[in-house]
Amino acid sequence: MINVSLRRLEVFLAIVDTGSFSRAAELLNIAQPSVSAHVRALEERLGGLVFERRRGGRPLLTELGRAVREHAREMLAEVDDMRADIINMRGGASDRLVISIQRGLANFALKDALTSFALTRPDQQLVVRVGKHEEVVHDLRESIANVGCVQVNEDIRGLSSRVIGAQKLKLIASPDHPLAKRRHIRPETVARYSFVGAPPSSVFGKSVARLLASIGIRDPNTAAQATEYQFLRELVVAGVGIACSTEASITPDVAAGKLVVLDVAAEDLFFEIRVLTAARRPLSPSMQDLIDHLAAAAPHP
Known part of the structure; x- marks a missing residue:
């Protein structure tokens, strides 16, 4: 079973959506080396590259990266739904x-x-x-x-x-x-x-x-x-x-x-x-x- 943390998927999608490692770091309020480390760890778990790196160019998704992107969006959306349900239960009254x-x-x-x-x-x-x-x-x-x-x-x-x-x-x-x-x-x-x-x-x-x-x-x-x-x-x-x-x-x-x-x-x-x-x-x-x-x-x- 491939064990990939949700945080690594979040970092991966931030790069996809912003178009660069540096802008993803800024969006997530973390250091750029941390973004790179998350991507390396993700690729090690998946056994392949998710981005084609080009010096001075926008990182491009590989075929593996495109597949991961779709699943990552679905997984993070499910997590958002779960968090909302938990908060609603903790909140008690439905009129809050x-x-x-x-x-x-x-x-x-x-x-x-x-x-x-x-x-x-x-x-x-x-x-x-x-x-x-x-x-x-x-x-x-x-x-x-x-x-x-x-x-x-x-x-x-x-x-x-x-x-x-x-x-x-x-x-x-x-x-x-x-x-x-x-x-x-x-x-x-x-x-x-x-x-x-x-x-x-x-x-x-x-x-x-x-x-x-x-x-x-x-x-x-x-x-x-x-x-x-x-x-x-x-x-x-x-x-x-x-x-x-x-x-x-x-x-x-x-x-x-x-x-x-x-x-x-x-x-x-x-x-x-x-x-x-x-x-x-x-x-x-x-x-x-x-x-x-x-x-x-x-x-x-």
Whole structure:
């Protein structure tokens, strides 16, 4: 019997889905040598190569690797189902509903929707877990949460997602910033100034970087980083740099004159709001109710 650990299959699929050993290591938050070690151990167990390695090129699946890929996806999906069943049994009551939601959505765009859901359904125990994008995805994959909600413009490997809305993003600065009173600012002009934002290694930071690059703001100078909006806001207000934030989060500060929206001559930027659920697992009536409630309240610029 071939004894292959689930972790090695997870590492193998991460390489398949990301297209490289280094990106798989980043996705799984482990060192690249560890990724290589998992693959070597997997190949030793299977008695053959799962990837054709090419220096400087994308690893290609061998015939054996293609066969392993299909079985690995099925096995990991079955494990996800088992975890969910165990958590449901441990949880006891069937009226317990856990949502894991990205902090920006919980604090701004969907805050009122979550509150109204809890108030109008007294027989439904709603548990709200608030965290970073990576933490939301982890909660879904580990069956800690029934439903997830993030702001991102791409599908997420291994999870089902439904777009329920979108948030407009704005470039903001302090009222004293040199660009604050200018109109129709060219993106390349904006790129000359310092920025503050999320760590570039985070999913949110990478997503913002891609959006900025799409309008011509590439590789801006990062003066400071912050994982929490409130601290990022303080840095912008103090004049440390420009930031890219969702419209919902900045509206009160703009109205109070603490921040200004830069008038950039470029297309509007958006983040899709996505509801996440475990792949190949049916939605319960309470899960569907929550998803429909959030979809009805989500912003649509």
